[in-house]
Amino acid sequence: MATIVRPELATYQQYIDGEWTASQDGATFEVENPSTEEVVALAPAGGRDDVRRAVAAARRSFESGEWRNKTQLQRSRIMFEIAEHLAERSTEWALLEAQTAGATIRKASVVDAPIAVETFRSMAEQALQIPWYEPLPWIDIPHVSWNFVQREAIGVCAGIVPFNYPLIIAMWKLAPALAMGNSIVLKPSPSTPLTLLEVARAIDETGLLPRGVLNVVTGPGNDVGEELVTNPEVDKVAFTGSTAVGRRILEMAAPTIKKVTLELGGKSANIVCADADLDIAVDGTLFGSFFHQGQMCESGTRLFVHDDIYDAFMERLVDTAAKLRVGDASDYDTQVGPVISRRQYDTILSAIDRAQREGATVLAGGGRADGVGDRGHFIQPTVLTDVAATSHVATEEVFGPVLAVQRWNDPGEVIRRANSSIYGLAGGIWSRDTRTAIEMAKQLRTGTVWINDWHLLNPLAPFGGYKQSGTGRELGTYGLREYTQVKHIHVDQNVPRRDRYFYDVILG
Numbered sequence: 001m002a003t004i005v006r007p008e009l010a011t012y013q014q015y016i017d018g019e020w021t022a023s024q025d026g027a028t029f030e031v032e033n034p035s036t037e038e039v040v041a042l043a044p045a046g047g048r049d050d051v052r053r054a055v056a057a058a059r060r061s062f063e064s065g066e067w068r069n070k071t072q073l074q075r076s077r078i079m080f081e082i083a084e085h086l087a088e089r090s091t092e093w094a095l096l097e098a099q100t101a102g103a104t105i106r107k108a109s110v111v112d113a114p115i116a117v118e119t120f121r122s123m124a125e126q127a128l129q130i131p132w133y134e135p136l137p138w139i140d141i142p143h144v145s146w147n148f149v150q151r152e153a154i155g156v157c158a159g160i161v162p163f164n165y166p167l168i169i170a171m172w173k174l175a176p177a178l179a180m181g182n183s184i185v186l187k188p189s190p191s192t193p194l195t196l197l198e199v200a201r202a203i204d205e206t207g208l209l210p211r212g213v214l215n216v217v218t219g220p221g222n223d224v225g226e227e228l229v230t231n232p233e234v235d236k237v238a239f240t241g242s243t244a245v246g247r248r249i250l251e252m253a254a255p256t257i258k259k260v261t262l263e264l265g266g267k268s269a270n271i272v273c274a275d276a277d278l279d280i281a282v283d284g285t286l287f288g289s290f291f292h293q294g295q296m297c298e299s300g301t302r303l304f305v306h307d308d309i310y311d312a313f314m315e316r317l318v319d320t321a322a323k324l325r326v327g328d329a330s331d332y333d334t335q336v337g338p339v340i341s342r343r344q345y346d347t348i349l350s351a352i353d354r355a356q357r358e359g360a361t362v363l364a365g366g367g368r369a370d371g372v373g374d375r376g377h378f379i380q381p382t383v384l385t386d387v388a389a390t391s392h393v394a395t396e397e398v399f400g401p402v403l404a405v406q407r408w409n410d411p412g413e414v415i416r417r418a419n420s421s422i423y424g425l426a427g428g429i430w431s432r433d434t435r436t437a438i439e440m441a442k443q444l445r446t447g448t449v450w451i452n453d454w455h456l457l458n459p460l461a462p463f464g465g466y467k468q469s470g471t472g473r474e475l476g477t478y479g480l481r482e483y484t485q486v487k488h489i490h491v492d493q494n495v496p497r498r499d500r501y502f503y504d505v506i507l508g
Contacts, residue, residue, distance in 0.1 A: 010041040012193070014050060014218055015200040017057035018211035023219065024049040029190060034102040034338040035328040035376045043193045046219035051185070051227040054215035058156045058183035059233050061212030068153045068181035072127055075179060078208050079124035086117045089202045093167055093195045098329040101166055101192045102338040102377070103292060105330050116167045116199075119475075122459035123175035126477050130180070130484075142502045146491040151484045153181035154259060155235030158228040160221075160249075161196060162241045163189035163340050164295040170196045172474045173238045178213070180483040185215045185234070187225055191340055193218040221245070232256050236483065239263070240297075242397075243423070243468050261472030261482050263297065263464055265397040266425030269418035270300030270454070271408070271440065273431035274308040280452060281430035282316045285403075288428060288454030290324065290381045293339050294401040297469075298426035300454055301402065302394060304418065307409040314385070314405070318363045321381045321403075326369035328376070336369075338377040339400055345377040348400035352382055355393035355404070360384040365401070389417060397423070415443045424466030428454050447473075 011028065013020040022028075027045035032038065044050075062068060067075070093116075094108035103112055136147040159173030166188055177184040188196040200216045203209060217224050229237050229252040236259040239249050243265040253260050270288055272281050288300035305313050329337035339345050352366055365380030372378040379401055387394050387404040394404050408414040418427060428450040431437040441449040447465045450456065457463055462478035464470050472482050497503070 009039060012041060012043045012197050012218070014044045014046055014054075015197065015204065015214070015216040016050065016054045017215065018204070023047060024053075029219075031100055031191070031194060032341075033099045034340055035099075035330065035378075037342075037375045037377075040099050041194060043190075043197070043218045046217040047223045048227040050217050050219070051224055051231065054185045054217050055156060055228070055231050055233045057212035058185055058215055061210055062153070062155055062183040064210070066210040067178075067183065067213045070181070072130070072132065075181060076124040076128055079175070079178060080121060082203055082206050082208055083117055083121040083124065085206050086120060086199070086202055089198070090114065090117050093198055095330065096195045096198065097167060097192075098337070100194050101163060102295075102329045102340055104334050104337045106332055106334070107292065108329075112165065112167050116171045119168065119171040119459045120175045123171075123179045123480065126460070127176075127179035127480055129477055130480055136488075143495040143499050144493040145495075146493060148489055148491075150487045150489055151481075152487060154483055154485050155182060156233055157182045157184045157236045157238065157483065158231075158234045159184055159186045160225055160228065160237065160239040160241065161186060161188045163191040164292065164297075166192040167195045167199070169240050170199060172240070172479070174199075174214070176474075176480045176483045177238075178209075180480055182236075182483055183213045183215075185217060185228060187217055187219075187221075187228060190218065190220055226252060229253050229258070230256070234258060236260070238472075238474070238482075246468075246470065259482075261464070261474065262470040263474060264425075264468065264470040265399075265423055266297045266299070266465065266469050267302055267395065267397055267421050267423045268298050268300050268426040268428070268446065269302045269304060269421070269444070270428045271414055271418060271430070272303070272305045272309070272313060273429065273433070273437070274306040275432045276306075276309065276313075276430035277432060277452070278309070278313060278316060282313060282320065284428075284430065284452070284454055285317060286320055286324075286381075288450075289403040290321070290336055290401050291455055293336055293379070294403075295339060295399055296455070297397070297399075298448065298455070300426075300428055301398065301404060302418070302421075303403055303405045304408045304414050305405060307407055310407055314363070318383055321364040321383050324381050326378050326380065327372055336381055336401060339379060340377070342377060344400065345379060348379055348398055348402060351393060351396075351398045351400070352384070352402060355384050355387065355391060355402075358391040358393070359386055359388055360391065360393060360404070361386045389420070395421065411440065415440060419443075419445045422468045425464075425469035426450070
């Protein structure tokens with residue numbers, strides 16, 4: 001990656017060992033606005049040497065014990081204080097999310113910035129519920145002893161953050177790692193590094209974290225990401241991204257037997273029952289599939305509509321989808337912004353073309369959005385019907401504003417079809433009959449199921465996938481525990497030698 005010299009642009013720095021620094025070789029890369037295709041900033045093109053410096057700093061900090069040896073109450077109180085400062089700065093980050101991630105400013109202002117801060121605060125609060133000491137039931141075989149489980153920080157963590165939610169998902173990794181006493185090195189996507197660097201800057205301003213506890217290295221995955229995953233001084237890797245990259249991370253982590261949590265791809269089934277409230281189900285389906293241009297791993301991209309309401313439902317769905325306003329993410333009137341890059345834009349349009357070749361019918365969208373000019377990665381919200389269950393668009397994650405629709409009439413059959421996927425991240429059911437919906441939800445092999453809603457992730461609830469949608473969980477006390485080790489400690493109760501008959505297996 002070549003060095004770019006553009007003095008008129010903002011040039012960011014990495015955050016390593018409590019200092020702001022350029023990459024080791026001075027290289028930078030351009031950060032693009034997907035709405036305009038203009039370069040908005042330069043970021044350091046970090047490499048393996050930068051990662052090694054960051055990991056070494058994190059290791060020194062962890063071994064010093066300055067952060068991990070604080071009580072849980074002390075750490076949480078510090079994080080509450082940091083959260084207050086993050087909240088003061090967070091309004092600035094919404095525009096950065098719009099200009100680099102293509103998040104509409106109305107979404108970034110209402111969802112991304114405030115939820116990121118609330119996640120940080122909530123993780124610190126929930127950490128107070130985690131028992132660091134758990135006594136085990138009393139036993140007297142082979143003789144009396146006292147046994148307990150001690151929970152400990154896991155060590156140096158690596159958090160690899162995707163382009164679609166650079167602010168929120170960074171908090172999913174940063175907050176639990178800090179709350180449980182670890183040090184961390186974060187790697188943002190090269191497409192969207194700026195908000196995470198601004199978060200690090202805000203935390204640095206507080207002066208509340210010991211040096212080296214938090215580090216941010218920016219750069220390409222084949223250098224920064226691979227070094228983080230393979231470095232023997234890294235104890236845990238938390239990755240959010242594609243299933244293909246997740247498989248590669250498991251392979252690279254295997255030689256050092258790291259703890260790995262993966263939140264990967266999805267092809268979530270959205271089941272609309274015959275008794276669904278159409279006002280809620282139609283708008284909820286649009287929200288579930290086109291929110292953030294469909295660039296969400298748990299988007300409801302496979303829609304199953306019951307035969308009895310299919311025509312009425314689809315008429316309303318297509319009419320509303322066609323009216324969604326596509327445009328510059330920084331415009332408050334925009335409802336659907338750009339996808340992240342030209343490469344993703346081309347991939348999505350190719351998937352739509354392939355779907356039509358495989359027999360699908362385009363009822364809405366299907367190409368570049370109208371009225372947006374020649375620049376920017378804008379795609380119309382697309383609704384496809386006559387979708388074959390085994391077609392590419394029905395089985396593979398497109399990661400864009402594309403909804404594949406199928407019909408159903410038998411509950412057992414629709415559950416079977418919903419589960420016939422390599423993915424298992426999320427699913428949803430729309431029905432007025434809550435009891436029946438819950439019974440259907442129990443049969444879906446996914447980590448999250450929404451009933452009469454979508455996308456509402458909550459910092460108290462675990463998030464993660466079945467099958468090839470990932471391993472482990474983030475958020476909630478479940479996610480906090482992923483950042484700890486457990487140790488069994490056995491304490492002898494002054495039992496005399498004559499009663500230690502197990503010793504006599506060798507010595508008697």
